[in-house]
Amino acid sequence: MRVLCSPQGLMEGRHPGQGVRDILASGLKAGVLDFSLFCPLALVDKYGWDMVRLRRWLREAEQLIALAREQGLDLPLALAPFWPWEARAELEMDSLLELTEESMRLAAKAGAGAVLVRPAFCHPTTASGPPPLKGRTSQGAEDAMRRFNREFYLRLVPLAKELGLQILLMNGLRNVGGHLVRGLCAEPREAARWLEELNLEAGEEIFGFALDMEAANLCGQDMQALVHAAGTRLQAVLASDRGPEGAAYLPFLGGGHRKGLRADWLGLLRGLRDIAFDGFLVLNLRDTAAPLSPLLRPALLPLVKRVADYLVWQIELEKPLRTYPSVVLFGAGNMCLNYMSCYGEKYPPLFACDNNPKRWGEKFAGLEVRSPEALRETATDTVILICNIYYREIEAQLQEMALPNPIAYFNDEYLPTFTAERIDWLERGE
Amino acid sequence: MLEIGTQTQNVVYDDCPVEGFDRLKAAGFDCVDFSLNTYLINTQIYKLVINEFFRQSVAELQAYFRPHKEAAATAGIRIHQLHMPYPVYVPHGTQEINAFLRQEVAPKSLSICAYLGAKYIVVHGFKLRKMLGSEAAEWAETENFLESVCPLARELGLTICIENIYESSGGCIIEGPCCDASLAAERIDRLNEKYGAEVLGFCFDTGHANLLGLDFARFIRTLGPRLKVLHIHDNDGRGDLHQLPFTFTRTRENRISTDWVGFIQGLQAIGFRGVLSFETAPVLRSYPEELKDAALRMIAATGRYFGGMIEGEARI
Numbered sequence: 001m002r003v004l005c006s007p008q009g010l011m012e013g014r015h016p017g018q019g020v021r022d023i024l025a026s027g028l029k030a031g032v033l034d035f036s037l038f039c040p041l042a043l044v045d046k047y048g049w050d051m052v053r054l055r056r057w058l059r060e061a062e063q064l065i066a067l068a069r070e071q072g073l074d075l076p077l078a079l080a081p082f083w084p085w086e087a088r089a090e091l092e093m094d095s096l097l098e099l100t101e102e103s104m105r106l107a108a109k110a111g112a113g114a115v116l117v118r119p120a121f122c123h124p125t126t127a128s129g130p131p132p133l134k135g136r137t138s139q140g141a142e143d144a145m146r147r148f149n150r151e152f153y154l155r156l157v158p159l160a161k162e163l164g165l166q167i168l169l170m171n172g173l174r175n176v177g178g179h180l181v182r183g184l185c186a187e188p189r190e191a192a193r194w195l196e197e198l199n200l201e202a203g204e205e206i207f208g209f210a211l212d213m214e215a216a217n218l219c220g221q222d223m224q225a226l227v228h229a230a231g232t233r234l235q236a237v238l239a240s241d242r243g244p245e246g247a248a249y250l251p252f253l254g255g256g257h258r259k260g261l262r263a264d265w266l267g268l269l270r271g272l273r274d275i276a277f278d279g280f281l282v283l284n285l286r287d288t289a290a291p292l293s294p295l296l297r298p299a300l301l302p303l304v305k306r307v308a309d310y311l312v313w314q315i316e317l318e319k320p321l322r323t324y325p326s327v328v329l330f331g332a333g334n335m336c337l338n339y340m341s342c343y344g345e346k347y348p349p350l351f352a353c354d355n356n357p358k359r360w361g362e363k364f365a366g367l368e369v370r371s372p373e374a375l376r377e378t379a380t381d382t383v384i385l386i387c388n389i390y391y392r393e394i395e396a397q398l399q400e401m402a403l404p405n406p407i408a409y410f411n412d413e414y415l416p417t418f419t420a421e422r423i424d425w426l427e428r429g430e
Numbered sequence: 431m432l433e434i435g436t437q438t439q440n441v442v443y444d445d446c447p448v449e450g451f452d453r454l455k456a457a458g459f460d461c462v463d464f465s466l467n468t469y470l471i472n473t474q475i476y477k478l479v480i481n482e483f484f485r486q487s488v489a490e491l492q493a494y495f496r497p498h499k500e501a502a503a504t505a506g507i508r509i510h511q512l513h514m515p516y517p518v519y520v521p522h523g524t525q526e527i528n529a530f531l532r533q534e535v536a537p538k539s540l541s542i543c544a545y546l547g548a549k550y551i552v553v554h555g556f557k558l559r560k561m562l563g564s565e566a567a568e569w570a571e572t573e574n575f576l577e578s579v580c581p582l583a584r585e586l587g588l589t590i591c592i593e594n595i596y597e598s599s600g601g602c603i604i605e606g607p608c609c610d611a612s613l614a615a616e617r618i619d620r621l622n623e624k625y626g627a628e629v630l631g632f633c634f635d636t637g638h639a640n641l642l643g644l645d646f647a648r649f650i651r652t653l654g655p656r657l658k659v660l661h662i663h664d665n666d667g668r669g670d671l672h673q674l675p676f677t678f679t680r681t682r683e684n685r686i687s688t689d690w691v692g693f694i695q696g697l698q699a700i701g702f703r704g705v706l707s708f709e710t711a712p713v714l715r716s717y718p719e720e721l722k723d724a725a726l727r728m729i730a731a732t733g734r735y736f737g738g739m740i741e742g743e744a745r746i
Binding site: 139142173176177178179180181182183186187188189218219220221222224225242262263264266267270416417418419 | 559560561562563564565596599602603604605609610612640641642643644645647648651667679680681683685686687688689692695699
């Protein structure tokens, strides 16, 4: 798995230097070559659909490519330019193809192996859709959309083959009177079918899938189902948290509710674990970074790396467990119960220890509860797995004990199942 | 002409059901969705507070609902569908409570449905994805429950309808059971084949679909003839408000933000000839008493508009 930072909210197309520095300062070594930075809708609105200008704007990406190479920022993934269908109805397919192909050439020049290409023709909004669809039934409109996009994608195949690029489709949205709802490739099975059909036509695995959490979050989608449907063809996840009106926040900083997170992180992490995801994990923090003063932005960047590391750690939660020669759990509470419920059989601990002397000698979740002092009797390579949310406090305690054993963390926020019955410790009077 | 229906909740009251059914008839309704779920409400079930209503025998329950049945017949209203109390399984509930919901509430609900002359009863699938780890594991539990009532449904000639629902988690709305139309269609076909009867069908809830940004037309077309029952209502895409269609907009141009065109086109495509049933009881709570009849007439008129578009030749 490779972690990338999206430049959205961090970088301006015409002045990419500071953005490149900022991404590298976060500790991440790779970013996305996002062509929408160079020809945003606002510019098109101002100057119109002038192909001469559009070509020129697109080529301004060369400055970023050179700068990234110079400073050591990898750009293994590109995002072809995209404008909503309604906004670019006057742009012919040939022109859009030309711009997409140009971005593919630039992506290859930057060393990218894959390029995200949104459909040329977004999902029609039935009666209020674009002119060619007036009077069609929903089925007719959908068929027309599929034909149009199929042709668009297949026409990109020869160049993709020539450049050795993979084309990634993304789950899309459509606009119903300002309400963004599921569009093309948003339904898991539909996305899988599209990939299957396009690859068959292409004669090889040219097409893969990228899960855009911003779009999926807006529609409350089951991320696990989307991940499963794409399976091994899932090449990228654009990870972001959700705001009240649809936005891309740094994961776990989604706004709008005091109780907690808004994105389906549980479904996503379960899904990525299930398929042993090994693609690009792209952090999209556009709406966290953009409102910050450029003077404050550097303070955010270390958190970006920490969040990325945390996501990778959660996806690979089981991986370190496989490597421990033996393990003791520190903490005999609900997290211990959850460990035992999900991993107890596969990776059985020697015992659990707890700071509460009343618990010592007790049998809990099939484990003997012992004093932390009992840790001194374990082999020095036995891993002490902290199974309690007071990680830092316990770690400090273990360090004071000067034990030679490795210390690791367990976490039960995003487990494969939650079948263990939680214990109400207040009710138990503890 | 397609029949128009609405909930009995907030209109038909136990102390004088005839008044409510007359009121619905006068407003232009042909049918009702009998709100059986109001006799054991979800908020109480989640609090593990289970009232005594469903402890009555089937005969006692039939006697309880006889005035409702007679009042509907007198008013010329057909009871088309019921909503079973939900949930029928509470993950944090005791074994006794869950056994009661499954073994008493569910089968008795079916018996009441048949007694009232309705063919369809809507149930909610179990919300167990978080606990069990996947949609497939969650459905297995729902199917297990359905299998416990399917034989009775077949015996009574009823169709149990699963509904697309959502889950609220940390202030976020996420799709819940039965939001994948293809999967739902496969499952319905499999169980119907097993029982050799249409014991299972689908209830498409427009409000829940709107909250989850589902593609109405595609969803309905995928379900095809398995779509038996509707819950028509509207919202702002953020909360499950159960309001009148065409209420909400998001832009200054005031274009409708719910895909009613897709709804009509989907129903046109499958040749839907069921009841256009509204689940808009909260509308009646928000309007003052003096405007309730006008609100009911507006709901019925919306139904007639939908019916005209669905049955009409005109394509929109």
